[in-house]
Amino acid sequence: MTLAVNKISKQFGRFPALNSVSLQAREGEFLALLGPSGSGKTTLLRVIAGLDKPDQGSVFMDGVDFLKLSARERRVGLVFQQYALFRHMTVAKNIAFGLDVRPGKSRPSRQAIKARVDELLALTHIQGLGDRYPAQLSGGQRQRVAVARALAFEPRILLLDEPFGALDTKVRKELRSELRRIHDETGVTTILVTHDQEEAMALADRVVLMNRGQIEQLGSPQELDDAPASPFVFEFLGECNRLPCKVSGGVALNNGFAAPIIGGGTSEGEGEALFRPSDTQLDSGPVGDGLPVRVVQVGGRGALRTIECQALSGHRLFAELPEHLAGHFEAGQRARLTARRVVVDIKAKSADPSASHLEAPTREIA
Amino acid sequence: MIGTVARRPIRGPIPIALLLIALGWIGLTIGAPLATVLVEATAKGSDAFFAAFGDPDAQAAIRLTLIVAAIAVPLNAAFGLAAAWSIAKFNFRGKSLLLAIIDLPLSMSPVVSGLVWVLLFGANGWFAPWLEAADIKIVFALPGIVLGTILVTVPLIARELIPLMSAQGADEELAASTLGAGGWTTFRRVTLPNVRWALLHGVLLCNARAMGEFGAVSVLSGHIRGLTETLPLHVEAVYNEYDFVGAFACATLLAGLAVVTLVAKTILERAGASAAKKGSAK
Numbered sequence: 031m032t033l034a035v036n037k038i039s040k041q042f043g044r045f046p047a048l049n050s051v052s053l054q055a056r057e058g059e060f061l062a063l064l065g066p067s068g069s070g071k072t073t074l075l076r077v078i079a080g081l082d083k084p085d086q087g088s089v090f091m092d093g094v095d096f097l098k099l100s101a102r103e104r105r106v107g108l109v110f111q112q113y114a115l116f117r118h119m120t121v122a123k124n125i126a127f128g129l130d131v132r133p134g135k136s137r138p139s140r141q142a143i144k145a146r147v148d149e150l151l152a153l154t155h156i157q158g159l160g161d162r163y164p165a166q167l168s169g170g171q172r173q174r175v176a177v178a179r180a181l182a183f184e185p186r187i188l189l190l191d192e193p194f195g196a197l198d199t200k201v202r203k204e205l206r207s208e209l210r211r212i213h214d215e216t217g218v219t220t221i222l223v224t225h226d227q228e229e230a231m232a233l234a235d236r237v238v239l240m241n242r243g244q245i246e247q248l249g250s251p252q253e254l255d256d257a258p259a260s261p262f263v264f265e266f267l268g269e270c271n272r273l274p275c276k277v278s279g280g281v282a283l284n285n286g287f288a289a290p291i292i293g294g295g296t297s298e299g300e301g302e303a304l305f306r307p308s309d310t311q312l313d314s315g316p317v318g319d320g321l322p323v324r325v326v327q328v329g330g331r332g333a334l335r336t337i338e339c340q341a342l343s344g345h346r347l348f349a350e351l352p353e354h355l356a357g358h359f360e361a362g363q364r365a366r367l368t369a370r371r372v373v374v375d376i377k378a379k380s381a382d383p384s385a386s387h388l389e390a391p392t393r394e395i396a
Numbered sequence: 397m398i399g400t401v402a403r404r405p406i407r408g409p410i411p412i413a414l415l416l417i418a419l420g421w422i423g424l425t426i427g428a429p430l431a432t433v434l435v436e437a438t439a440k441g442s443d444a445f446f447a448a449f450g451d452p453d454a455q456a457a458i459r460l461t462l463i464v465a466a467i468a469v470p471l472n473a474a475f476g477l478a479a480a481w482s483i484a485k486f487n488f489r490g491k492s493l494l495l496a497i498i499d500l501p502l503s504m505s506p507v508v509s510g511l512v513w514v515l516l517f518g519a520n521g522w523f524a525p526w527l528e529a530a531d532i533k534i535v536f537a538l539p540g541i542v543l544g545t546i547l548v549t550v551p552l553i554a555r556e557l558i559p560l561m562s563a564q565g566a567d568e569e570l571a572a573s574t575l576g577a578g579g580w581t582t583f584r585r586v587t588l589p590n591v592r593w594a595l596l597h598g599v600l601l602c603n604a605r606a607m608g609e610f611g612a613v614s615v616l617s618g619h620i621r622g623l624t625e626t627l628p629l630h631v632e633a634v635y636n637e638y639d640f641v642g643a644f645a646c647a648t649l650l651a652g653l654a655v656v657t658l659v660a661k662t663i664l665e666r667a668g669a670s671a672a673k674k675g676s677a678k
Contacts, residue, residue: 079574101574108574114567118589118671128575131585183575 032057033078033187033219038087040073047073048084049243055187058217060210062234064224066266070243075189075223080104091186107180107218109190113172115164121175122147122160128183150178153212170201177209181216188213188220194229206233227267231255239263257293261304261375264292268306271347273321275303275374282372285342287321289369301376305369310349312337313366314358320366323347325359339367433651437644448645456622457630458649463538464613464626465606468545472602473595476553481587484561485569498554501547509547510615513540536618541626544612549602556598557591564590593668597661604657608650 033055040048048070055061063071076082078089080101089096096104116124125147129138151157154174164172173193180188194202210233213220224230230237231251239246247259258264275282280294282303313320323339330336335356337349347367406415438445448454479498483491501509516522517534534540572582610628617624627646635643
């Protein structure tokens with residue numbers, strides 16, 4: 031099954047929730063809609079599910095015009111953050127609901143429904159819980175029931191709205207890999223909405239990174255990591271150091287600091303270099319390349335240590351080093367700092383970091 | 397469980413004194429009058445007691461009371477469900493106004509609830525010319541009594557349902573519709589079962605109030621013996637004629653209704669609580 035979302039726009043009052051968003055999901059693909067709150071990811075999911083009507087654009091599922099169908103007619107499996115299980119029904123009844131309510135002849139026989147329920151209890155690893163009520167289950171178990179219920183009536187597509195948001199970290203990680211397994215076993219096209227970049231990058235075949243109602247970048251986790259389309263993407267996907275720099279010939283420069291810009295880049299001028307603590311290198315030698323800094327603090331435990339440094343200009347920069355390298359540094363010591371790779375935010379000259387996103391050019395992504 | 401306070405056995409003079417005051421007050425204001433009803437009703441023996449119900453006027457009053465309740469309670473249940481559904485599950489203009497209007501009869505004297513209908517449909521009322529022309533009698537007839545009863549009891553079911561439905565939200569209904577359920581199926585299989593105990597509770601209270609209503613009905617009934625007198629009106633009429641046994645015998649019916657309501661209410665609350673336990677315990 032393929033989903034084609036074409037130039038969808040949606041406004042709430044004067045707030046543009048979605049601004050001409052287009053994307054396609056391939057058959058059996060696992061997509062993650064990732065973005066900060068207010069980026070439009072949940073609105074897009076609701077438009078696909080039929081809970082919100084877009085102002086413009088089209089949604090086709092295998093050639094069927096979804097916008098002409100009500101939520102009820104779309105046969106879309108939807109999983110809510112707060113589970114939304116039917117509280118007065120047993121787990122088995124919950125899972126059977128989508129089949130039970132089919133009219134007349136299209137309703138499967140009682141045995142067929144029971145077989146399907148058993149199949150889904152097994153798929154979601156909650157065998158033996160069929161007679162329980164939702165309130166008698168843990169949060170993780172409830173979300174498994176919700177997934178089973180959404181899959182039982184063989185939906186065209188499975189949509190999940192922050193499904194792990196209400197769960198604690200341990201259960202969340204466990205359920206995350208379970209969701210991927212269930213997806214791989216059923217092969218159902220799946221779209222997950224999340225604000226957790228780690229979750230999106232770990233689970234999805236492709237990630238749709240959204241910001242202010244538009245798609246910033248759409249690609250595999252690897253592509254987003256290797257070739258971020260904008261400073262926003264780079265910043266959203268991980269921790270960043272920021273350092274003012276001059277840009278020349280694909281290199282970001284600042285007082286001995288010289289780091290290659292990802293993708294080269296053709297712009298010249300002034301800007302801010304963004305780079306990850308894990309891409310940051312420290313050298314304790316007295317001479318050589320690198321931005322002169324003073325070590326403020328060595329923190330962290332285990333194999334990776336975080337070293338906080340301060341440049342002469344006052345900027346605080348963090349470097350993540352393996353334990354054996356971090357051992358060379360202590361507070362107060364002088365060192366030189368470089369980065370393996372940076373992203374440059376050319377327009378961010380002012381001190382207001384939010385202004386950069388307002389002005390950031392949005393790119394067309396195929 | 398939230399809301400449960402650790403209880404201690406009563407000890408010391410002050411708690412015991414408070415307890416005695418509470419019990420004494422209840423005995424004086426509720427127990428004694430109830431006992432009086434029973435004593436007076438059976439003062440001239442059981443024959444006289446049962447003879448009171450043989451009176452055709454008494455039977456007519458009982459019949460009328462049942463008819464009024466049988467019309468008013470289902471209508472209020474339907475209205476209460478519709479109002480609670482729209483208030484709890486949707487946002488619309490005038491929502492808080494609707495909420496306030498539903499509560500209005502609670503703070504209004506029942507006599508006023510009766511008088512407004514007289515003002516509208518009475519002999520000198522706004523609609524009197526049309527009603528006269530169409531030969532429809534509302535005031536001093538069954539329709540008027542039903543209208544007065546409905547107006548007095550309209551908040552009772554809605555108020556049971558609104559807080560519960562608001563707390564439950566609309567997520568389950570959304571889930572049901574994405575799973576292919578239509579509006580009626582969703583209502584029947586998801587919404588209604590989720591509020592069934594509260595609905596029964598409201599129906600019970602509404603019924604007790606509808607059968608016992610005096611003020612509004614008194615204004616609207618016209619007190620025609622055997623025709624437009626409900627049980628509470630009949631009790632008053634008989635009492636005013638110094639037929640104390642007859643009055644108190646009929647009063648035992650109303651008192652009995654209160655006791656039955658109380659017992660049923662307790663049972664429902666237990667059932668509701670155990671359903672809630674099923675619905676909230678880990």
